[in-house]
Amino acid sequence: MSAFIQVKNVWQVYGEQTVLERLNLSIAEGEFCTLVGASGCGKSTFLRLLLGQERPSKGEILLDGTPLAGEPDASRGVVFQRYSxxxxxxxxxxxxxxxxxxxxxxxxxxxxxxxxxxxxxxxxxxxxxxxxxxxxxxxxxxxxGMQQRLAIAQALIMKPRVLLLDEPFGALDPGIRKDMHALLLELWRETGLTVFMVTHDLSEGFSLGTRLMVFDKTRIDPHAPNAFGARITYDIPLNEDRRAVRAALDTLPAHLTDGLPTAQQGVRA
Ligand SMILES: Nc1ncnc2c1ncn2[C@@H]1O[C@H](COP(=O)(O)OP(=O)(O)OP(=O)(O)O)[C@@H](O)[C@H]1O
Structure with a gap:
């Protein structure tokens, strides 16, 4: 599997606060990745780095072998929860x-x-x-729902190679969300786009795509709670082997899944 997006030892630090710590990641072209994690753990920050809205404090992100230039360009389309x-x-x-x-x-x-x-x-x-x-x-x-369809069309009109989504369906009713999931999967299959979607809905993370990542702050020092940032603690392939997916679900510690919709409900049929 050759790397299309490469994240190499990326840190993001705002003043005293380390939000992301030592991120290393390889994504192949055409993968559909979802990223879940508790509120405030740095998911949107990471997406802004992938978009090129911000530069990492340390490390680099390569797209097809070329370092991101530090500003958004047509190779990446983005959809936010609130459309603009x-x-x-x-x-x-x-x-x-x-x-x-x-x-x-x-x-x-x-x-x-x-x-x-x-x-x-x-x-x-x-x-x-x-x-x-x-x-x-x-x-x-x-x-x-129609507004988010419009946002998706806006993101795709320049034929990007990567589609980034930040909680795109968080404000929608469950029924409409299901329709949007179906649309997104259809577009992904048809275009071969690489998709990276942030959500804090674990069931959504499991029901879509090929790979689920979980952010967690793993080494919080009680005397310096902001000293350590989020890292990818789980990286689970969502293949067709349902038993393997369920086994992987069972390995998630409770603090990551508490308060999130039941993951098992969302496993793709
Ligand atoms: N530009 C910035 N300057 C300073 N701090 C920031 C900046 N952007 C984000 N942060 C801080 O980084 C942390 C992570 O924020 P981020 O929005 O990335 O988390 P998140 O996981 O997407 O949260 P949520 O699920 O609630 O959207 C927060 O503590 C936030 O206050």
Whole structure:
């Protein structure tokens, strides 16, 4: 398995607080990884590093052998729990603009045919995520689930190689979440994207993807509670061997699973 994303001895320290400590990780192209962990343990921080919104305090992250440049680029799309859209633009324009903005910057102005092509591409993608009927609507007219479908289309319009998701479905009702899981799996299978999703729902982490990672602060010093950051303490392949997955579930210590939905309920059928 060749490494597509490589995380090498990464630390993230804010002032006195070490949030991430000595992270080492290899992800192959096309994997669907989920990361769970208690609130405040550093999941979003790690995702921001993968996105390139922040640079690690120490260590480096390579994408296909090249160190991340320290700012987001088109190779990585991202979906957050709260979507960010242009409220005054239609659903179609909110997605097409992802293609139009880089072109305008390059050309000074966008030629008519390029603009048409961008809108056609956006409409096709919106159809795929189930918003083909809502192209002319405005974001405020969409339900929560539809808004997240829009956010996914925005993230995918530039054809990224990696899709990063930070608690993307945390605010949705269980029924809608199930629909969103199905959509995400369908897009992943169809595109061969590498997916990295942060969630604090263990059942969601187990029910999706090929690999589940668990963050934990393993060595907290009572005299310096912030001295040690989160590390990946479990890295479990979610293969088709259900017994192996269940055995791995049993190894998770109670403090990681307390308060989280029952993992067994979420194991993929
Ligand atoms: N830019 C920053 N400056 C200082 N501290 C930060 C910064 N970003 C995050 N932190 C701190 O890092 C810790 C981890 O935060 P982070 O949001 O990554 O955790 P999380 O696991 O995603 O939490 P949650 O599940 O609640 O979203 C927190 O204590 C937070 O206050």
């Amino acid at each position: 859209v242009f409220p005054h633009l239609s659903v179609l324009d909110n997605v097409a603009i992802g293609l139009e903005l880089p072109c305008s910057a390059l050309l000074g102005r966008l030629f008519g045919s390029a603009k048409r092509a961008a809108r056609e591409q956006a409409a096709e993608l919106l159809q795929k995520v189930g918003l083909g009927h809502a192209l002319d609507k405005y974001p405020s007219q969409l339900s929560g």
